[in-house]
Amino acid sequence: MKRVALAVALAALATVPLWVPGTFYVNIASQILLYAIFALGINVLAGYAGLVSLGHAGLFGIAAYTGAKILTGGSGHLTGVAAALAVTVLAAAVFAVLALRGTGLGFVMITVALGQIVWGVAYRWISLTNGDNGISVTTRPSPLGLSLAAPRSFYWATCGVFLLALLSMAVFVRSPFGAAVRGTRDQPRRMNALGYHVWMIRFVAFLFSGLWTGVAGLLYLYYNQFVSPQAVALTASAEALLMVISGGTGTLLGPVVGAGLVVLIKNVASAYIERWNFVLGATFVVIVVFMPEGLVPGLARLARRAGARWRPPAVAVPAPPGGAGR
Amino acid sequence: MSALAVRGLDKSFGGLRVTSSVSLAVEPGERRLIIGPNGAGKTTLFNLITGELRPDRGAITLFGDDITRVPGRRRAHLGMARTYQIITLFPRDTLLRNVTLSLLGLARLRWNPLVRLDGQTALIGRARDVLARVGLGHLAERPLAQTSYGERRRVEIAMALAQDPRVLLLDEPFAGLSLEERRDVLALVTGIPREVTIVMIEHDMDVALDFAERITVLHFGEVVVEGTRAEVVAHPRTREIYLGE
Numbered sequence: 001m002k003r004v005a006l007a008v009a010l011a012a013l014a015t016v017p018l019w020v021p022g023t024f025y026v027n028i029a030s031q032i033l034l035y036a037i038f039a040l041g042i043n044v045l046a047g048y049a050g051l052v053s054l055g056h057a058g059l060f061g062i063a064a065y066t067g068a069k070i071l072t073g074g075s076g077h078l079t080g081v082a083a084a085l086a087v088t089v090l091a092a093a094v095f096a097v098l099a100l101r102g103t104g105l106g107f108v109m110i111t112v113a114l115g116q117i118v119w120g121v122a123y124r125w126i127s128l129t130n131g132d133n134g135i136s137v138t139t140r141p142s143p144l145g146l147s148l149a150a151p152r153s154f155y156w157a158t159c160g161v162f163l164l165a166l167l168s169m170a171v172f173v174r175s176p177f178g179a180a181v182r183g184t185r186d187q188p189r190r191m192n193a194l195g196y197h198v199w200m201i202r203f204v205a206f207l208f209s210g211l212w213t214g215v216a217g218l219l220y221l222y223y224n225q226f227v228s229p230q231a232v233a234l235t236a237s238a239e240a241l242l243m244v245i246s247g248g249t250g251t252l253l254g255p256v257v258g259a260g261l262v263v264l265i266k267n268v269a270s271a272y273i274e275r276w277n278f279v280l281g282a283t284f285v286v287i288v289v290f291m292p293e294g295l296v297p298g299l300a301r302l303a304r305r306a307g308a309r310w311r312p313p314a315v316a317v318p319a320p321p322g323g324a325g326r
Numbered sequence: 327m328s329a330l331a332v333r334g335l336d337k338s339f340g341g342l343r344v345t346s347s348v349s350l351a352v353e354p355g356e357r358r359l360i361i362g363p364n365g366a367g368k369t370t371l372f373n374l375i376t377g378e379l380r381p382d383r384g385a386i387t388l389f390g391d392d393i394t395r396v397p398g399r400r401r402a403h404l405g406m407a408r409t410y411q412i413i414t415l416f417p418r419d420t421l422l423r424n425v426t427l428s429l430l431g432l433a434r435l436r437w438n439p440l441v442r443l444d445g446q447t448a449l450i451g452r453a454r455d456v457l458a459r460v461g462l463g464h465l466a467e468r469p470l471a472q473t474s475y476g477e478r479r480r481v482e483i484a485m486a487l488a489q490d491p492r493v494l495l496l497d498e499p500f501a502g503l504s505l506e507e508r509r510d511v512l513a514l515v516t517g518i519p520r521e522v523t524i525v526m527i528e529h530d531m532d533v534a535l536d537f538a539e540r541i542t543v544l545h546f547g548e549v550v551v552e553g554t555r556a557e558v559v560a561h562p563r564t565r566e567i568y569l570g571e
Contacts (some may be wrong), residue, residue: 175443176441
């Protein structure tokens with residue numbers, strides 16, 4: 001049953017460009033998947049490690065800007081991607097060393113500050129980042145000779161990277177290290193007494209989170225072929241975190257569903273309603289009120305309840321003799 | 327050589343001296359009871375011994391090795407395990423997962439991000455054995471949140487026993503238990519082999535008195551009396567502090 005569902009979902013995902021109406025929606029699907037990767041990266045910290053970061057747009061932006069700088073400097077895509085990811089993971093290490101001095105609110109505030117520093121650099125250090133005007137990248141890569149210039153091929157490439165991200169999360173969550181990360185979320189003091197290096201576990205989780213955030217940042221750069229301070233702003237961090245929270249923190253599919261929700265409302269609702277931000281806000285309020293645990297766990301709970309109501313009794317009750325005649 | 331020795335341990339929180347030149351030596355295989363009224367500094371002493379707190383002065387040795395500056399997590403690897411007075415377990419997980427996490431803490435496998443934890447049959451089998459040892463084998467698959475307080479107390483002990491410690495520190499293992507449950511836990515603790523040195527804090531003297539060979543009485547962070555069960559019970563200071571006479 002589970003395998004059938006998985007196969008159907010994979011088939012649906014792989015054939016999106018063949019059944020959605022028009023390029024506009026193919027591009028939306030690409031956006032959903034790239035933001036889903038971003039949200040999956042944040043979920044490693046916010047969901048499994050219990051560390052809420054509001055500075056991840058900084059890492060997302062560092063990847064995009066580094067990629068853009070290297071590509072506009074004349075280097076190839078392979079160099080650009082490898083260097084951008086290396087720089088992002090390094091930046092994540094610096095973020096982690098500073099932010100992991102605290103947990104809870106302290107951690108949130110330090111990540112906000114770090115994210116704002118990156119935003120400040122993007123906005124003000126004009127000789128490096130071109131300030132408000134941003135940086136344009138003229139080409140998309142052609143891995144194995146396949147050009148990603150068209151929306152369809154770009155979607156398929158993004159989809160492949162997304163599936164890789166999802167797979168890495170599934171493996172991580174079920175692994176001993178994943179159990180250790182969740183242990184440091186639930187009971188850090190006990191974990192330390194049991195012999196775990198709580199700080200190091202959180203640090204490694206931060207790097208893992210930073211790596212996928214960097215991948216998402218690069219996809220963003222290639223998707224838009226442009227990056228500006230808007231990508232690094234605090235609102236971008238908050239939006240990505242809301243994707244995780246609305247979909248369900250600490251679940252595999254929650255961040256994906258959350259990314260779909262936010263990207264759809266932003267792009268589709270904004271075509272009909274000028275104040276689409278209102279729609280987004282109202283949606284979050286409804287989710288928080290009715291499914292505080294997020295859409296995925298919330299819907300699972302409703303499905304279970306409905307299932308319990310409609311399932312026939314486990315033991316068939318024999319009809320009393322003669323009872324049917326009445 | 328003592329299994330666990332503490333020399334001249336001091337700890338202050340601001341102006342409050344919670345541990346004041348405490349010295350004690352526990353021999354291998356010994357059962358030591360630490361008693362004292364509320365606020366005597368018993369749990370603080372445990373936190374100093376396990377490295378959750380840093381002492382202001384003094385030294386701690388484990389089987390002759392100075393561990394004063396060794397971080398708490400390393401002390402687990404050196405054979406020190408503890409239980410908590412306030413239950414400190416993983417409420418979302420099953421009993422089996424709780425004990426598995428304890429075993430994993432000492433295994434290199436804990437850093438592995440690629441294999442499935444559920445597939446580590448040897449590790450999980452050992453966790454099952456430990457649960458059976460504390461009489462909870464039949465509840466292995468039950469989430470901790472759905473167990474009784476008495477059962478959780480036994481999971482606390484199972485977590486510590488799983489690590490095969492040389493020195494076991496029990497912080498009020500009878501707290502909040504019914505008379506019947508106390509008897510079960512006492513039988514469990516009494517059944518621990520002599521290779522394990524046990525130091526137990528207990529607030530209630532009646533339960534634990536039979537268990538210990540030597541007793542240390544703490545009062546306002548100081549060791550007031552130390553000796554055999556008979557000596558301590560007969561000592562006028564004990565009666566004065568503890569029995570309120």
